[in-house]
Ligand code: C2E
Ligand code: CA
Ligand code: CA
């Protein structure tokens with residue numbers, strides 16, 4: 522017990538120091554990846570229950586560092602948001618997605634659009650919507666081939682710039698998804714006031730529904746409500762056939778999760794699409 526108590530104090534201090542060092546290392550890795558154009562975009566397919574095919578995919582950034590190995594976006598995105606690198610990174614990611622849509626002639630497959638995660642920091646940029654349009658036009662990508670995923674925190678400030686960017690892109694023909702629904706608060710208010718087409722149910726509320734009766738009831742009614750509002754519903758974190766079956770039963774139209782596939786490279790994604 523003595524050792525533990527003593528250890529605890531040193532631990533906390535060590536951890537903080539360790540975290541600062543780690544963040545510095547991640548920051549360096551991100552900077553290097555940007556300089557050398559080494560960021561990768563992987564694609565996780567999204568299955569349409571009605572169509573019985575993959576009708577879209579989510580673009581997820583991947584970073585591999587020589588020394589550190591794979592670094593999770595959960596670790597480096599917040600750093601990039603703090604130091605502003607997310608701006609350049611976001612443009613690089615969108616550029617790669619648009620090039621992919623163009624080069625692999627995605628319009629000729631079952632894949633109607635690619636979902637791209639956009640950070641609130643990007644939405645705060647004065648000319649964000651213009652940059653998006655420029656990049657898409659560079660590769661002849663049509664507005665309905667890109668779908669932008671944002672979380673509630675993106676809209677929480679309700680800054681004029683954020684709103685102007687969203688409205689401009691909606692007008693242009695890009696649809697928006699509300700990401701991680703159920704993990705935050707003020708959900709219903711956002712759904713009523715923001716122009717979302719798709720609601721993505723957070724994987725934790727999906728998993729909870731299979732662990733507790735109460736959570737199962739709230740999920741069922743949430744899906745019922747979203748259906749009545751004529752919103753498309755994507756369930757994230759679908760890991761088993763049982764989950765897929767039950768979610769389809771209670772009215773979920775689109776499935777995303779490891780049961781179908783993890784995020785894969787562009788080449789592997791194309792193979793998956795051709796195989797179905
Ligand atoms: P997210 O937008 O909620 O993305 C879904 C995350 O859940 C991804 O993790 C995905 O790999 C993971 N996932 C999908 N299906 C399953 C499943 O069945 N089981 C489990 N256990 N996990 C599953 P990932 O790729 O590590 O991304 C984490 C977060 O990083 C994303 O959460 C998103 O917030 C952020 N992120 C990823 N790529 C980008 C990007 O290009 N731009 C921005 N701004 N953020 C990104
Ligand atoms: Ca997302
Ligand atoms: Ca999500």
Ligand code: CA
Pocket residue numbers: 701
């Ligand atoms: Ca998330």
